[in-house]
Amino acid sequence: MGDRPLLNRRLAGHGSTIFAEMSALAVKTGAINLGQGFPDTDGPEEVREAAVRALRDGRGNQYPPGPGVPELRAAIAAHQQRFYGLDFDPDSEILVTAGATEAIAASMLALLEPGDEVIAFEPFYDSYAASIAMAGATRVPLTLRAPDFRPDLDRLRDAITPRTRLLLLNSPHNPTGMVLTREEALALAEIAVAHDLLVVTDEVYEHLVFEGEHIPLISLPGMRERTVSISSAGKTFSFTGWKVGWVTACPALVAAVRTAKQYLTFVSAGPFQYAVAEALALPDSYFTGFREDLRGKRDLLAAGLARAGFAVHRPQGTYFITTDVSPLGEKDGVAFCLALPERCGVVAVPNSVFHDDPEAGRTQVRFAFCKRHETLTDAAERLAGLGR
Template sequence: MSTTGRSLALSRSAAGPAPWQRAAAGANLLAADGSLAVTIFEEMTTLAAASGAINLGQGSPDQDGPGTIAEAARQAIADGANQYAPGKGTLALREAVAAHQRRFYGLSPDPDTEVIITTGATEALAATLLALTGPGDEVLTFEPFYDSYGAIAGLSGAAHTTSPLLAPDFQPDLEHLAEAFTERTRVVLVNNPHNPMGTVFTREALVKIVELAERHNAIIVTDEVYEHLTFGVPHIPVASLPGAAERTVTISSAGKTFSFTGWKVGWLHGPADLVAAIRTVKQFLRYSSGSPFQPAVAAALALDKAFFAGVAAELQRKRDVLGEGLRRAGLEVFTPDGTYFINADTAPLGVSDAAALARRLPELVGVAAIPVSVFCHEGGAERTRSLLRFAFCKKNEVLEEAASRLATLGEKLA
């Protein structure tokens, strides 16, 4: 890009920040002087690669899911499923999503009018917030929050408000949550199981969210991509609670459960009027995608319940391997009830700035992690300043080596 082109791209419009600036600011990527930063995932991945460290920063599995699912995609390619899929997704996958929701949760979305297939959960979230919110509205999330929530709210022009999840259990602060709702709250976005904290919200918390949304006439949007990755506690979809279905958009995807994150196949379901509004926006983001992957995901969703239980059990074992290494390092470990992320407090080692430690960690012990503060606004960043997030969706031998390296952290800092 020429210097002139670059200055045009980075300049503010007369009406205020440009859309890209609102997105960057929402994801904590815009400095006070207007300069852009790379995402923390890119930064930590670069540091890990440069030092040969084990990258436990980004939540990306290091091995593929079941071969039978991959073979179904190969067969779909051979069978000619290589052109555009219908804009709302193939009927087979929409029916599979509806059947999955019925089998696991007793929900019965209509595959014709209440289900859309998307390019991962991120597109579903983007289409939903862009369709349903705008200037003057508020999007309420819990904090820490997955970074794309702030970015998409910024694009829509809505204000992003938060309610904290506090240590040690990182459940919603229900009193604060009630105060966070206002007459401008258009959407409350519930990430459950929660990234980055690994929390699985209690029924009490979810019932309160529904009650507050009803009181303030807000739409509930749920990000449930880790729905099958819970450890000894049930996942409760918000839409299954009394009074919730008529105001809830439920979002999930295949990537986390089946370990095919690069396929980017997601879905949403909800009331037909909300889904129609979302589909109107979604078709101009990506009309369709992943045609040969859609039949493979449809087959995956129909797998026996034992498969889903096995995925969670294996992941729980991996969680415990890494958790033990973090404890041996002298960190306070917050054992998650779901997702594939575990958080640890560096304060017992005398470290108050986990972001600074994260930048040293690859060279120091050969492991990369993510500081939790990057998932927060200013006040929340101060509350989480000493926390690090580690991903345990890796091979057992990788986690064992990472745990061994991390166990030396206290000694290295001393």
């Protein structure tokens, strides 16, 4: 083996994720985990029962079809039509994946080659960096800066080179909570068309927009044939462990992503696919109630964080709040987060780990508010001691 490292050099620096590290710290200290983005209650009972029914009826207990079970693909198509007026062929334009994370990885592996450049909003969900690295491509960050985290479209235009192949965009944006405006979305579409770029959009928080509206880029002029639109059931229905995601795109792009996907997981989540098909057909009142419940939780935690002395950047969407610890006299978000469980019994995540340039998010810290009201109230009370 000689001196060569065991880990593929492309994955150097992509060891254990910050989420695993901080969640382990939460378990070790008994702290309230507001770091990793998972709810502390399950989603709708009728959806859970649909999964049990599928298991008992023997639906999905063996390998499901490679593209996903027909019932789920039809439900995804109906969802896209219902919420956005978009028509997709369930047989050729929809692909079910092992969560959005696999959809992103399969898209990067399918669409990129060594030497290609990918422009992505920074800070970015950590799997973006790993997926781009595994494809042998180069990540080019477009930094979203506090306090409003709007994308600098002039800087984006300047970042495009002859090697730019793809834009990897996330709105509503994790971790900042930024939601693209219609004007920004149209400008991004125009840039993609003008430079003949592929676009991959991560839209898993599509039903968690508190201010503004969610605009799928695939719906805009010139984008249908160049956009891979990704979403999932985990965030919308609070069953993150089921790992059911999907791709919607034109047939050629779906075929490309499916080619990579079939050699990753092949298939997954058989019985859960039938349950998610039923979940996507829930009445509007579910989606509205879900959003309003999270809006209340956002406001509850935001107020608690402000009382504790954080600078709070109120998110327009998602279920995360980005804060700044500078007003607390802190200079480093990583050190702050590592000490926080012992100091206050709360776990958060430093934003700097989502940046190529750690200095860009050095003092920013992310909290998840997808928890029970009493959990958030308890966390806010524990954090109040920081400001004393």
